[in-house]
Amino acid sequence: MRNKILSDGAKELSYEIREIVKKADLINKNGQSIVFENIGDPIQKNNVVPQWIRETISNLTLDNKSYSYSPSKGILKTRQFLAELNNKKAGAQITADDILFFNGLGDAIAKVYQFISRSSRVIGPSPAYSTHSSAEAAHASQDPITYKLDPNNHWYPDLDDLYNKVKYNPNIIGILIINPDNPTGMVYPLETLKRIVEIAREFNLFLLSDEIYLNITYNGARAYSLAEVIEDVPGIAMKGISKEFPWPGSRCGWMEYYNRGKDQDFDKFCSALDNAKMIEVCSTTLPQLAIPVIMSDPRYLPYREELNSKIGKRSKIIAGILGQIPELMFNETYGAFYNTIVFKDGVLNDKQTLPIENAANKALVEKWISEPNVDLDKRFVYYLLAAKGICVVPISSFCSDLKGFRVTLLEENEELLEQTFTSIRDAIRLYLKS
Numbered sequence: 001m002r003n004k005i006l007s008d009g010a011k012e013l014s015y016e017i018r019e020i021v022k023k024a025d026l027i028n029k030n031g032q033s034i035v036f037e038n039i040g041d042p043i044q045k046n047n048v049v050p051q052w053i054r055e056t057i058s059n060l061t062l063d064n065k066s067y068s069y070s071p072s073k074g075i076l077k078t079r080q081f082l083a084e085l086n087n088k089k090a091g092a093q094i095t096a097d098d099i100l101f102f103n104g105l106g107d108a109i110a111k112v113y114q115f116i117s118r119s120s121r122v123i124g125p126s127p128a129y130s131t132h133s134s135a136e137a138a139h140a141s142q143d144p145i146t147y148k149l150d151p152n153n154h155w156y157p158d159l160d161d162l163y164n165k166v167k168y169n170p171n172i173i174g175i176l177i178i179n180p181d182n183p184t185g186m187v188y189p190l191e192t193l194k195r196i197v198e199i200a201r202e203f204n205l206f207l208l209s210d211e212i213y214l215n216i217t218y219n220g221a222r223a224y225s226l227a228e229v230i231e232d233v234p235g236i237a238m239k240g241i242s243k244e245f246p247w248p249g250s251r252c253g254w255m256e257y258y259n260r261g262k263d264q265d266f267d268k269f270c271s272a273l274d275n276a277k278m279i280e281v282c283s284t285t286l287p288q289l290a291i292p293v294i295m296s297d298p299r300y301l302p303y304r305e306e307l308n309s310k311i312g313k314r315s316k317i318i319a320g321i322l323g324q325i326p327e328l329m330f331n332e333t334y335g336a337f338y339n340t341i342v343f344k345d346g347v348l349n350d351k352q353t354l355p356i357e358n359a360a361n362k363a364l365v366e367k368w369i370s371e372p373n374v375d376l377d378k379r380f381v382y383y384l385l386a387a388k389g390i391c392v393v394p395i396s397s398f399c400s401d402l403k404g405f406r407v408t409l410l411e412e413n414e415e416l417l418e419q420t421f422t423s424i425r426d427a428i429r430l431y432l433k434s
Contacts, residue, residue: 180335
C-alpha cells in the first residue's frame with residue numbers, strides 16, 4: 001500500500017467471547033457436541049419470549065410506519081416514555097432530547113469512544129467487558145486503563161485503586177461503571193456508587209454507566225441507576241432491550257444524558273454523538289415502537305420478576321456445585337446472568353491436562369497450548385472444550401491478571417444446567433490432580 005492502512009489502535013480490538021467459538025467450531029467438526037456457555041443470549045439457552053410480546057411485535061409490523069426511518073435521535077413518543085420512566089424514580093431529570101437511540105449498545109459503545117480525544121482516557125473495571133475495553137484501548141492506541149474488582153470482597157470495586165489511578169493519571173476524563181456487572185454478576189452497592197460520584201466530582205470527570213442489566217437482579221439485590229446517584233455530575237447511561245425483553249436480535253439500545261448543561265465540553269461531546277447518529281440517518285424503527293407498548297403492559301413487570309427469580313434459582317444451583325471447590329474463589333451473583341470463577345493463586349500450571357478421546361481434537365488442543373504466552377486459564381478452557389464439550393471464556397481475556405473463566409446463568413433446562421456444571425466441577429478436580 002502507498003501508506004499504512006491499519007490504525008495503531010486496531011490491534012486492541014478483540015472479543016474472546018466470540019473468538020472462543022471459532023475453536024469450539026473446530027472441535028465440533030471433529031464430532032464433539034458443544035454446550036455454549038460463552039455468550040449472553042437467552043434465546044439460544046431455551047428462553048421462550050411470551051406469546052403476548054411476540055404478538056405485540058407482530059401487530060406493530062402491520063403498521064406501515066414501522067418500515068420507515070425514525071427520527072435520528074429516535075422515535076419521539078418512545079423517548080418521552082423513557083424520560084418519564086427515568087424521572088419517576090431518579091434525581092437526575094431528563095427530557096426526550098436527552099435520549100439518543102443506537103443499533104444496540106455495541107453501536108453506542110463504539111461511538112462513545114470514537115469521539116473522545118485520543119489523549120483522553122476512560123477508566124473501567126477489571127475484569128473488563130471486552131466491548132468497552134477493546135473500544136477504549138483502540139481509540140487511544142494503548143492498553144486499557146482499569147480499576148480492580150476484588151474477588152475477595154464480593155467483586156466490589158477497589159475504591160482506593162480507582163482513586164489513585166484517577167489522581168495520578170491526568171489523562172483520565174471519565175469513569176466507566178457496568179452495573180450489574182458483566183462478567184462478574186456483581187451489583188454495585190449504593191455507597192460505592194456514591195463514592196464514585198464523589199471521585200468524579202473531585203477530578204471534574206464524567207461518568208459512563210452501562211446499565212443493560214439494570215432490571216435483571218435477584219437474590220434480594222437491587223441495582224441503583226446512575227440517574228439516582230449522579231447529582232450534579234455529568235454522565236451518560238447506556239440502556240437497551242436485548243437482555244431485558246429479551247430481544248438480542250433487535251439491536252436496540254439508547255443513551256441517556258444527565259446534567260448535559262453543567263459542563264460546556266460535555267455538552268459538545270453529547271452534540272457530537274447526536275450528529276454522528278444523524279449522519280447515519282437513524283436506528284432501527286420497529287423495536288423502538290415496541291418499547292412503550294411492551295413496558296407499559298401490566299404483564300411486563302411480573303414477567304420480568306419471574307425471569308429474575310429463575311436466574312436467581314440457577315445461580316444457587318451453580319453455587320451448590322462449584323462453590324465448595326477449595327481451589328476456587330467463588331462468589332455468588334446478584335445481577336446480570338454471568339458468574340466469574342477464579343482459580344486461587346498457584347493451583348494452575350502448564351503441565352495439567354484432561355483426557356481427550358478424539359485424536360484430532362487432542363492434536364488441536366496441543367497445538368493451541370504450544371503457542372507463545374498462552375495464559376494458564378486458557379489452557380484449562382481449551383482442555384474443557386475438547387474433553388467435555390463445554391465452551392466457557394477465560395478471564396485473562398477480560399483485561400485481568402486473574403485466572404479463571406466466565407459462565408452464563410441462562411440455561412432454562414435445569415437438568416442440562418446441573419449436568420453441565422457437574423461436568424465442569426468434575427473436570428476442574430481432574431485437571432488440578434493431573
